[in-house]
Amino acid sequence: MTLLSPTVEETVTATTHAGARDLLARPSLRDTVSQSLVMAWRSTKKMRRNPEQFFDVTIQPLLFTAMFAYIFGGAISGSVRDYLPIIIPGILAQTALTACMATGIQLREDMDKGVFDRFKSLPIARIAPLAGPAIADLLRYGTAATLTILTGLAMGYRPGGGFFGILGGWLLTIVAGWSLAWIFTWLGTIARSAQAVQGISMMIMFPLTFLSNAFVPAETLPAWLEAFVNVNPVSHVVTAVRDLLNTGQVTAQVGWALFGCAIVVAVFAPLAVRSYSRKM
Amino acid sequence: MNTNHSPVSSALAVRAAGLVKTFGPLRAVDGIDLEVRRGEVFGVLGPNGAGKTTMLQMLATLLPMDGGSADIFGVDVKQHPHVVRQLVGVTGQYASVDENLTARENLYLFGRLLGVDKRKSRRTAEELLGRFGLEDAGDKQISQFSGGMRRRLDLAASLIARPPLIFLDEPTTGLDPRTRGQMWDTIRDLVAQGCTVLLTTQYLDEADQLAHRIAVIDRGRKVAEGTPDQLKNQVGSSTLQLRLLDPAQTPAAVDVVRRVIGDEPVLTPEAGGINVPLPDANRAADVLIGLRQQELLITSATVQKPTLDEVFMTLTGHRADEPSDADQTPMEMSR
Numbered sequence: 001m002t003l004l005s006p007t008v009e010e011t012v013t014a015t016t017h018a019g020a021r022d023l024l025a026r027p028s029l030r031d032t033v034s035q036s037l038v039m040a041w042r043s044t045k046k047m048r049r050n051p052e053q054f055f056d057v058t059i060q061p062l063l064f065t066a067m068f069a070y071i072f073g074g075a076i077s078g079s080v081r082d083y084l085p086i087i088i089p090g091i092l093a094q095t096a097l098t099a100c101m102a103t104g105i106q107l108r109e110d111m112d113k114g115v116f117d118r119f120k121s122l123p124i125a126r127i128a129p130l131a132g133p134a135i136a137d138l139l140r141y142g143t144a145a146t147l148t149i150l151t152g153l154a155m156g157y158r159p160g161g162g163f164f165g166i167l168g169g170w171l172l173t174i175v176a177g178w179s180l181a182w183i184f185t186w187l188g189t190i191a192r193s194a195q196a197v198q199g200i201s202m203m204i205m206f207p208l209t210f211l212s213n214a215f216v217p218a219e220t221l222p223a224w225l226e227a228f229v230n231v232n233p234v235s236h237v238v239t240a241v242r243d244l245l246n247t248g249q250v251t252a253q254v255g256w257a258l259f260g261c262a263i264v265v266a267v268f269a270p271l272a273v274r275s276y277s278r279k280m
Numbered sequence: 281m282n283t284n285h286s287p288v289s290s291a292l293a294v295r296a297a298g299l300v301k302t303f304g305p306l307r308a309v310d311g312i313d314l315e316v317r318r319g320e321v322f323g324v325l326g327p328n329g330a331g332k333t334t335m336l337q338m339l340a341t342l343l344p345m346d347g348g349s350a351d352i353f354g355v356d357v358k359q360h361p362h363v364v365r366q367l368v369g370v371t372g373q374y375a376s377v378d379e380n381l382t383a384r385e386n387l388y389l390f391g392r393l394l395g396v397d398k399r400k401s402r403r404t405a406e407e408l409l410g411r412f413g414l415e416d417a418g419d420k421q422i423s424q425f426s427g428g429m430r431r432r433l434d435l436a437a438s439l440i441a442r443p444p445l446i447f448l449d450e451p452t453t454g455l456d457p458r459t460r461g462q463m464w465d466t467i468r469d470l471v472a473q474g475c476t477v478l479l480t481t482q483y484l485d486e487a488d489q490l491a492h493r494i495a496v497i498d499r500g501r502k503v504a505e506g507t508p509d510q511l512k513n514q515v516g517s518s519t520l521q522l523r524l525l526d527p528a529q530t531p532a533a534v535d536v537v538r539r540v541i542g543d544e545p546v547l548t549p550e551a552g553g554i555n556v557p558l559p560d561a562n563r564a565a566d567v568l569i570g571l572r573q574q575e576l577l578i579t580s581a582t583v584q585k586p587t588l589d590e591v592f593m594t595l596t597g598h599r600a601d602e603p604s605d606a607d608q609t610p611m612e613m614s615r
Contacts, residue, residue: 024366025362025363034395038392038393041392042380049421050380114377115376115377115378117342117372118390119393120341121340121369121370122365122394123365123441124365128393278344
């Protein structure tokens with residue numbers, strides 16, 4: 001199954017009762033994009049009817065930001081205010097990860113429904129039913145990132161990067177959430193149930209967020225742990241967001257974070273489409 | 281840039297040869313050949329778990345085939361799945377519409393997915409809602425729909441692309457008789473407009489009413505094929521169900537039937553029950569007179585059209601509801 005269409009569109013003509021029809025041998029890139037957007041429209045309709053889908057991206061940023069800042073602030077940075085430049089980017093990465101975990105779980109639930117049988121029977125790109133929810137979930141990542149930053153500002157966080165630094169950090173968080181969501185989308189297509197996706201996702205998410213520099217400076221950790229933390233992709237995203245928010249500079253870390261995101265999409269999007277096409 | 285393949289034309293809408301699907305040790309579809317002509321309704325008749333749905337899913341590119349080959353209007357299913365999907369509309373055993381959307385939104389969604397522009401998608405949705413008597417329910421969420429309404433919406437959704445071939449997987453299972461009649465009318469309309477229909481059913485009556493030709497499937501194999509009349513001639517057009525007062529007289533009654541009808545009756549599991557296949561319903565009187573002359577007393581006698589059970593008894597030697605090793609395919613169990 002091809003993920004993206006080749007440049008040459010082949011057509012097959014079959015003579016049916018309606019006369020000869022020109023039939024595409026595979027969906028074109030344009031069709032693939034427009035079908036994915038229609039699927040995204042479907043997801044937003046779903047979101048509007050089930051607003052509880054936004055609980056994790058509204059309550060969690062508020063709660064975690066306040067909780068972590070007040071509990072760890074004094075111990076790690078001497079004061080809550082000094083801790084905010086460290087913790088806000090950390091919480092941004094963490095909420096993005098939790099939000100994209102939900103992408104996989106919801107996809108799994110969705111796939112058990114009859115309508116996915118119809119999606120499979122339609123002449124549409126195989127990636128569209130997967131890409132649609134991923135695009136719609138940009139709304140969720142955006143909500144999570146906005147609320148986290150606003151909570152930080154309300155608590156006295158004054159990012160040194162200014163408006164464009166904040167905008168950059170906000171965008172990077174959303175891009176990272178969207179890219180990492182493909183891992184969980186893939187899990188959604190291979191797992192047997194939504195509960196299984198949740199279980200596996202938790203096992204991935206906790207080590208990735210807590211064994212990173214999201215909450216504590218990596219230098220305070222034992223050497224072996226520091227080594228892991230330094231290669232953890234989440235650490236790169238956190239550092240990159242910190243650079244953007246606190247200094248407004250597009251550092252090499254930003255490049256590495258984006259590069260990591262691109263690799264994740266390049267690996268997991270085709271895997272997800274392949275296992276989805278084989279399922280059922 | 282369009283590079284046209286050589287135009288494919290085929291007198292057949294569906295041609296399948298040696299279709300095989302296995303689920304572990306179970307051969308759900310075990311070498312089925314099928315030829316569906318253009319413009320006809322072809323019925324696939326069989327009990328639960330016979331492999332009907334599995335076969336349809338392979339032809340509709342929903343399941344990979346483990347053996348054999350198939351083409352739709354001359355287009356190979358394995359090599360050009362995307363082309364086949366443009367030619368076939370699939371309506372499943374279970375309504376496959378989106379529960380989170382309203383009826384109108386569902387039809388709009390499928391129109392848009394098929395590349396129809398926004399305005400035309402909205403218009404097509406309205407037309408189809410009207411045609412299927414769902415105008416008033418257009419803004420209701422599907423979760424509030426009755427089974428019959430869902431089934432109609434499901435069929436409506438399959439028609440958006442105006443596919444020349446439609447697969448209907450047990451379109452009336454679980455529907456009340458009135459809704460079933462409406463569904464039959466809709467299917468006849470489709471055929472009148474030139475559609476080819478491949479439908480599966482558990483009801484002989486339904487296949488008889490709708491299909492030009494019927495294949496009977498049992499345990500993944502085709503056991504018979506022909507027009508409804510040919511099939512009914514094989515099983516008799518109707519059945520005389522007798523119940524003897526004294527079960528001990530059964531052998532004597534069987535002798536009478538043999539002499540009068542010239543055919544072997546079927547003994548039912550209840551003591552004293554005899555089912556007599558009749559070439560003509562009027563011959564029932566001859567059997568009853570024969571029994572009377574021999575002073576064999578009955579408690580009841582009814583003349584019935586043959587049921588799927590009897591077709592099966594005759595064609596396969598076992599009852600349709602008898603659990604077989606191919607009782608259910610994993611697909612059906614997982615629902």
